[in-house]
Amino acid sequence: MIRLALGTLRTHRAAYAGTFFATVLAVALLCGAGLLLASVLTAGPPADRFAAADAVISGARDVTVTSSKPKKKDKIKTKTKTERLTGAGTLPAGLADRLRAVPGVSLVVADAAAPVRIATPDGRAVLGADDAPVIAHGWASAAVTPFTLRSGHAPGPGEVVLDADLAGRAGETVVLTSRTGVRTVRVVGVAAPAGRDALPAQGALFLADSEVAAVTGLADPTAVAVFGTGFALPPGIGEVLTGDDKVRADLPGALPDYIAPISIFGFVIGLTGFAAVFVLTGTVTLGVRQRLRELALLRTAGATPGQLRRLLGLESLLLAGLAAVVGAPLGVPFAALVAGRFRTLGAVPAQFEVRVNVLVVLAAVLVGLLVAYAGARLAGRRAVRIAPTQALAETAVAPSGGTAARVLAALITTAGAVAVLTFVPLGGPLGMGMSFVATALLLCAVAALGPLAVRPLTTIVSRVLGAGGATGRLAAMVTRAESRRVAAVAVPLVLMFALNAVMLLNGALLTDLAASEQAARTAAATGRAPGGMPLAEARRVAAAPGVTGAAITLPTRAIVVRDGKPEDYAAQGLLTTGTEPALDLDVRAGALGGAGTFAASAYLTGQYGWHVGDTVPVRLADGAEVPLRLAAVYDRARGFGDLVLPADLVAAHDAEGLTGAIWLRGGGGGSLPDAVAPADSNQQGAWELMVVVSLGFTAIAVVNTFAMAAAGRRREFADLRLAGATVGQLHRLAAREALITVAVGLVLGALVTGVVTGVFSVAQDGTLRLFADPRTYLTMLGTVGGLGLLAGVLPARFVVRSR
Incomplete structure (x- = not known):
């Protein structure tokens, strides 16, 4: 049988060229998409800022919720769900002193880290490598990496030390903006970790230890690094991290975020996988149908339908195996090309790299083989029943039949599409993905019906x-x-x-829709002041002469627990001033309130069943849980956020805490920005x-x-x-x-x-x-x-x- 299959492939090279080419493309596509997803799932932080420490005690970096549900026979099912914070929780101020008294501990460093923005005196922003955020620390925190001085001296009041990468693009003075204010500071030193100019994915700025609280707004440390040997840390002090886990103590905003890329590449592999299977199955089926006269000739020579099915399956495996040898290596440059384009778009972190995974490559090859084999066997079910006499006819036609199975398959897939389009909330965050699922199901129905x-x-x-x-x-x-x-x-x-x-x-x-809602939200505004300033500075802008109304927004993230699962949402801190509104959220119920209240989008209130007046516990960026009363429900949430929180609350709990926009009415502010x-x-x-x-x-x-x-x-x-x-x-x-x-x-x-x-x-x-x-x-x-x-x-x- 193998010799016959090989002989057939050699004799009909031109006839099999189309199937071979389709299989090469399908395997390459599956391999590339699989490598992208596997690389992003296994991607880790590019460097550990706490590399020199022996252990690190971390403040909250995520929200973990454990829920229990009774099951049959008096059993209880417990599940734990975790959602990553965008900010960093703090630790008690006296923890460092307690740890210094532990036997075996030689050094304890209380690390208070917060994102800041720096610019040259002429207003040019200075970012880390690959436009990474700049993180401020006290000079004592340099020891945890360690950073060492290459030139200059340790910072004093009004002075900073920059990492070598930042210093190369900054001058002798820089303008430092944090949530507590704007300061002009002098660069007095350049520091770097051993063997490099800076940590990947973040720029480092070191302040005098006495100025950390005033600049960052952090009264307590975000992590405590411990040095020593043979020590045993007391229980109840927080999460203790060692080894490779120490990197988790860093600020979430300072580490590359792979949450969005996981969903993007998951969609890519779903899309490419469906297209590859769809196309490859159709191509193999067409190839089998074009061989009807040849199959009839083999039937004339005495071949049974079972033998022909095995022949077709074996031919497809041999052809697909040869195609996989060509296609699998092509998947690697394909994945690298797609990843590079996504990096350019800013959809994935600049540090993301595609890593070759042998298991993923083998899985892509296996899928290609299975699809080709299944397609050949499926197409051969009716083709091999062809009458031997058709070998003498001008045209060969496969026996009819299979209509009931086709209709049943089409009905099932159509029903699935109808269910998705009817019962899944397409207006929510899953809308795009579910529309693809519905499309795929309808395409399967069309393919199943085929000639019908x-x-x-x-x-x-x-x-x-x-x-x-x-x-x-x-x-x-x-x-x-x-x-x-x-x-x-x-x-x-x-x-x-x-x-x-x-x-x-x-x-x-x-x-x-996002553009039109943005335009409607800001229709009343006559100008916009630049964002990226502390809330106190924004208040002064809003109080400028001629300004009759202002809306100050601070972008952040907030977490709400639903059915035992923490869900993360885009949110805005909002402060309105003046007598004329500058921002219209299209409030449908209630009214935008003040301290102790929040507003939610109509979509979110519908999902959670909230009503105006309900009290909801909301987790802020640093993990702090604050009970807030729902004061308003608004409709214009696209490109804005599903939650509106008091601006002062956001500024106090978001490590960056800077304004995103200041919408003005009546005077000042310059031109309006693009809507998207x-x-x-x-x-x-x-x-x-x-x-x-x-x-x-x-x-x-x-x-x-x-x-x-x-x-x-x-x-x-x-x-x-x-x-x-x-x-x-x-x-x-x-x-x-x-x-x-x-x-x-x-x-x-x-x-x-x-x-x-x-x-x-x-x-x-x-x-x-x-x-x-x-x-x-x-x-x-x-x-x-x-x-x-x-x-x-x-x-x-x-x-x-x-x-």
């Missing part, structure tokens, strides 16, 4: 596009008669259009990059499928030439057939796209939009349609020669 879905559309489209001349009528009759071949080519077109159009249209819709926040732009850029990856792969798959279909028609075209057809007539016939096939694919793709984008649009703001962005929609139609026509015409021109 294509045949009625082909009947209608062919009569319209086949009108005019004998060539058109013949093309219409051929496409109606060969519904299976039309389906094999049209379904990849449906995938290409629907999958990418849904992502582009829904992403553009979210961006447009940088985070939205980065997210849209990430969506567009994923579309480029998907579009590229599916486009190649479409071309490959058309080429396979054209190559399988050599005998048919030769018979037409013998019957008197000219080369030009055959070219026009192929073009008209391609036009009909592409039109059928686009109609099905538009149907899937319209259903998903329409429901998604209604979930956002109650408005039905089948074409959320007409320009994008028409561009996708033109791109996919044009590519389909080229893919249908060009291979036929190579097959139909002048002789």
Whole structure:
């Protein structure tokens, strides 16, 4: 059987080229996407700031909630959920003194760390390497890395020491901005850890120990580093970290954040995996169908259906194994290329690198082998039952049947899509991902129906596009008669259009809605003062002459516990002044209150079942839990945040605590900014990059499928030439057939796209939009349609020669 399979592959190299090429691309795509996800899941901090310490006691760095639920037979199920803080909790001030008295402890360093901003006197911002944040410490904290002086001396009052990387771009003086105020300080020294100029992912600024509290606003340390040998720390002092875990004591904001990249690359592997499996299965199936006469000949020679199924499966494994040898190495540069683009967009940390994981590569190869094998076995279920007499016929047709199974599969996947679109809150953070799931399920339904879905559309489209001349009528009759071949080519077109159009249209819709809500929020404002200043300074700006109203916002994150699970949300500290409002959140219930209150978006209140007047415990950026009364429910939350907290509360508990924007009314402030926040732009850029990856792969798959279909028609075209057809007539016939096939694919793709984008649009703001962005929609139609026509015409021109 192996010798027969090898002989078949050698003899029919051209026939198998399309399947081989599709498998190479599928394995490369799966391997690259898997490496991206594995790399981000295993990515760690690039360096440990507490490397020199033997142990570190850390303040709160996350919120952990343990809940219990009774089960059957008096059993109790306990589960623990954790959410990472964006700030850092502090430790008791006297802890360092207690630890100094522990036997074996030689040195204790109370480390108070907080993010600050520094700039040159002319206003040029100075950031760490790769635009990393700058973290301020007391000079005593230099020992925990350790940092040592390369030049200058330790800082005194009004002085700072910078790491070598920062010092190279700063001058003799810098303007230091923290939540407690703005100061001009003198650079008196340059320090660096051994063997490098700075720690990766953060810049270091050292203050005089006596000035740490005044500059950072921290009365207590965020961590305590312990040096010594043979010591035993007393219980109840907090989380004790040793070894590689010491890095967790650093500020969350000073460490690369891989939470968002995990979801991005998870979506990438879901998208690429679905497209690869979808395309590869269809390509293998088409390849098997083109061998019907050969299978009939083997049946004539005495082969049983079981032997033919094993032959097809073995051939697919051999072909896929050879393709995997080529495709798997291509996945590594593909992953590196995608990661580099995501770094440029700011969607992943600048320090992120793709690491080759042998298990991931082997898994991609295994998936490619299994999909190719399953596709061949599935396609061969009916093909191998072909009658031996068909080996003598001009055309071979697979036995009919399997309609019930196709309809059942389509009904199941359609029901799944309906359930997702009906019961999942698409207006929430899961909306984009769930719209992809719904699209994938509907595409599976289209693929399952295959000719059943294509045949009625082909009947209608062919009569319209086949009108005019004998060539058109013949093309219409051929496409109606060969519904299976039309389906094999049209379904990849449906995938290409629907999958990418849904992502582009829904992403553009979210961006447009965020922009319109931002414009509506700030419509009353006549100007905006620069952000990035302490709250006290912002108050002075708001009190300037001629300003009749101001809204000061401080961006932060807050955590709310729901059903035993802590959930993190974007939030804003808000302070309003004056007699005229400068910011309109479209309050639907209650009124924006003051101290001890908060406001929540309509989406969040709906999810949690909150009502105005409810008291809710809210965890702030440093982990402090504060009970707040819900005073208002607002509607304009896109690009702003789902929670509004008192500005003074945010400034006291957020380590950075600087303003994001100061919206002014009546005078001053300069021009208004663009409506879309940088985070939205980065997210849209990430969506567009994923579309480029998907579009590229599916486009190649479409071309490959058309080429396979054209190559399988050599005998048919030769018979037409013998019957008197000219080369030009055959070219026009192929073009008209391609036009009909592409039109059928686009109609099905538009149907899937319209259903998903329409429901998604209604979930956002109650408005039905089948074409959320007409320009994008028409561009996708033109791109996919044009590519389909080229893919249908060009291979036929190579097959139909002048002789």
